[in-house]
Amino acid sequence: MTEVRIRYLGLIQRTVGKREEVVHLPKGSTLGDLLNHLAAEYGSGFEEKVLQSGELGPHATVLVDGINVSRPGGLETILEGQGSVEIVVLGPPPMGG
């Protein structure tokens, strides 16, 4: 089993109802596996903010062991044992006029 320490920052905190947690996943799990697991647990609120159509949502940033993996292929990142994942969700940027 792989133990993953997850930290939630920003708008996702309210959706999952916590600031951090520890999740256990099969060895060799990817970030995508973790996010699917969390989506199954927390439902559509989590999906809307973090995982949309199998990709990271537009306002979600994910760091694995401090490295920003929010890019194509990032979801394939393998989660090492005792690794940390930070999920940051901001609101839509109020751009424009």
Next chain:
Amino acid sequence: MKRWGMVIDLARCVGCYACTVACKEENGTAAGVWWAPVYEKEVGTYPTVKRMFLPTLCCHCKDAPCLKACPTGAITKREDGIVLIDEDTCCGTRACVAACPYGAITFVERAQGEFGKELTPHEKATMKMKSGVAQKCTFNVHRIDEANYEPACVQTCPTKCRIFGDLNDPESEVSTLIRNRNGQQPRAELGTDPSVWYLR
């Protein structure tokens, strides 16, 4: 010897008033006093209409009517062509105002700040607050003399429609533009020989 002059390209001017405000800020003129106003004129009949924008300022004429009209000698012309009013010598006859065919001279009846009697720190720092004198554009002579720096109105213009330089140098940008674009002096028929030229 240099002869300072300015070319204003009316084809490029878009009537944004950046020059008008830059002038005010640079020279610290009193409320209601503008040395570089832009005039607008509508021409044509609907739907074939245009609004023309005409930036104006003192033309620093070679044969300056204001200088000739002034009874106190408050108005002088430098060797480089810049015509200046010495506000300390000026006693407010307004002869110059009447003499100027370009309406470029303002008589400051009562110098006030924009917010009334109480001057803002900027106004305290920049306004000479003299009442009862005539004032006009100086081609920002202090910028030229201190740092060989062009006038504020030229520096700020977003479309680069104002060019400043030496009219006595045939290769200068101003001379070249006048030549290539058939520059015209305003009211040239009056014979004042202005140092400001317009391009269409």
Next chain:
Amino acid sequence: MAIQSMRREEVVEDVWLPTTCDMCFNRCNIRVRRVNGVVVKIEGLDAPPNNGKTCAKGNAAVMSLYNPNRVTTPLVRTNPKKGIGVDPGWREISWEKAMELMTEKVGAARAKDPRTIALATFDTTSQQSLRPWMAALGSPNQTTISAGFFCGNGVHPIAFAMTGAFDVHYDIERCNFFLMFGTSWGFVNQREAMGVAQEMADARMRGMKLVVVDPICTNSASQADEWIPIRPGTDTAFCLAMQHVLVNELGLYDAEFLRRYTNAPYLTGPDGHYVRDPREGKPLVWDARNSRAAAFDVVEPLDCALEGTFQLEGIQAKPGFQLIKEHLPKWTPEKVADITTVRAATIRRLATEFGEAASIGSKIILDGYELPHRPAAASWYRGTSAHKHGLHSCMSIAHLNVLVGAIDVPGGMCHSGGTGPTWGPVEGPDGLLVQGPGPRSRKAPHSYDFQVRKPETLELVELFPLAIYARAMLWLGVLYGEKFGLDYKPEVLIVCRSNPLATSGDPEIMGEAFRQIPFIISMSVFQDETTQFADLLLPDTHALERLVPLVSKPYVDGNSPPQACQPVTYRTQLPVVKAQGQARYWIEVLYELADRLGFRQDIYSILNTDANLKGPHRLDPERKYTFEEIFDRSAKSSCGDEHGLEYFKRVGYCRGAKYSAREAFPRVFHKARVPLYLEHFLTAGEQVRSYMDSRGIDWDTSDYVPLIHWQPCPAASQANKEYDLYVVNQKLPILTFSFTAENPWLTEIADHSGKVYTVAMNSATAQRKGINDTDMIELETPSGYRVQAVVRLTQGIHPECLSVPGILGRRVTSGAPRSKKGVHYNSLLRYDVDRLDTVSCALDACVKVKVRKVKSANGRRA
């Protein structure tokens, strides 16, 4: 003592300090001269985006800074009654008391549900510092007001669809025919103002033909080669007629571009949707070479049929372009002449000139790349966005560029800055263009993956699947949110450097919405209509008094995206003078609030990621940093260790890279397609209708159709013919937002011009009505709102229009001279759900009034 008369020894200090201007959203690089602690001059810095130039507003900033009646102490309301013109009964309190009150109110709301805290600002310089604060607070409800009601609504969704970027830029450097609808881009207005002013002048002098279509002879129309007056709200019909001429009369369109880079060849069925491959679900095209239907991505693009009717297993299928061809004859120049009041011959001529100028098939070599050259482009902004059917209007203009292949190529409509050097559009669902990888801040909320669902934000943006934002809905959401399925109400509103009461729609409706919110905190430099509704009013710093703690990244932040071919600059705002009175920078106040409420650490953690703080420059959440320290780390992370705070204090900006031609004009380097046939509109409409039906709400979905059509604005279909004149708003280069009404230099010019505080009317129309120049007239809207003003007769306005510029006619100000002069245009606007463009959430700015003479210019009553 004036500096010119000062003796040397009296000048203790004479320095030029760099910062950025904040008089509009362009944030030009400026330098400010300070003598003995006083600002005496402002000039442009010779760096992009403004290249040494400042406009009238930038030059006049000093008069806003030194307004003697600024808000300088925290104030709390004592009169519980809130209304425009109702004295709040301000009482001065200490900052400590103010912070305690804010902590109590915001803390309580946050404990219950942080979403109930909303924040409204259009301080774009501070956006990057604010966003982590909002996220750590736990609220998605950050909004802007007038920026979001009228202008960008019809721009940004289309920019994303056509180029994958937030905004677009027109390559006028290489353009020969430039059409502008309802905008003054390049004439010291809207985005990239200073840079483009010069570009536009250069292009015109080079010989680019400029044609401006606008009800008013604006500054841009005045310098254009042609001004085409048009009835407001009919640009869609005009453009559809142009499209008809290009497609059906002249056959002048870039067929190769349509085949390769648009969904024009995608087959559609009788229901209007794509016909899809049953196994993989991909849209089909007709492979003309092999006489078969196949998925769009397996057929050679040039073999795709654009026209025809094909039988596919019982379905009659037509390429989207075929449907467009069949649709356009409804909009011939002859048919739209009466709608637009533009002669058919003129429309036909302009279409021909546009099509021919586009030089379809021509190429140009830039930077060693051979690229298509399409030196014809059509542009738009607020004038066509601010209508009930605004998105269709703007899309019909964009489609002119698509038809001639002038998208992301030299001479045409191009992405503006994208999201950075690694940005690039990619193929999304159905091969359609979506934003590619790059800094996340600027991603569109949804491209083709929208899902209408129960709203979670106050803005109810979930109900506008094709919009980028729904700011105009927010206040209606405050009033009627429950009806739409929103399960909470706002408890606290924080308004910063924004004046919603003056810059939106009917202030009475806005006031009503504001009164629903139990606690309002306003942070402002001046007193205005909005501060009057505040419970707590805090003195904000002027932009020249503040340090913005993050470097502004040119691709990611702000409203002035980098021009495609100019080098970018990293910028910020640095304090030039000390804050006046007890003024504090509102972001600093919010960060202190975060500290008191215990979420400062989260802000720092988010900043580390969002502001990309690297290595030793990352913030330790357990420490507390000054804004100087945060800025230093942010600048070094983005610009290198040698470009920290000390560097920026000296120089003010840091240059970034310039785009290569490939980055500036990416069209031929990727295969993603842009929508000419708006199939996704159908899908979106179905979802919206389904949701609204489930809640029993009557909602206009008539614009969720795949083919652009013109519909009249509600004002146009106004039954009572007494209301016969359209009131049109107009931007001016000397004024912007509402606060410039307090700037005496700018307002003095405005007054002197005679064109700003008066209402403009066509001379012939006035003559018919017995109205003379400088008479006093009264305008009255169908809902009974009346306002009086001096009329100015002009030839430069459509005979059916009146013009009321800017945001003037203010009711509450800090008392600067002339600050209340003029007519308040926004008061004329009905603000209701039925006046919203349900696609882009723009508020319809079309209003018709009746006019009567009140008093002659000579003083005699009418």
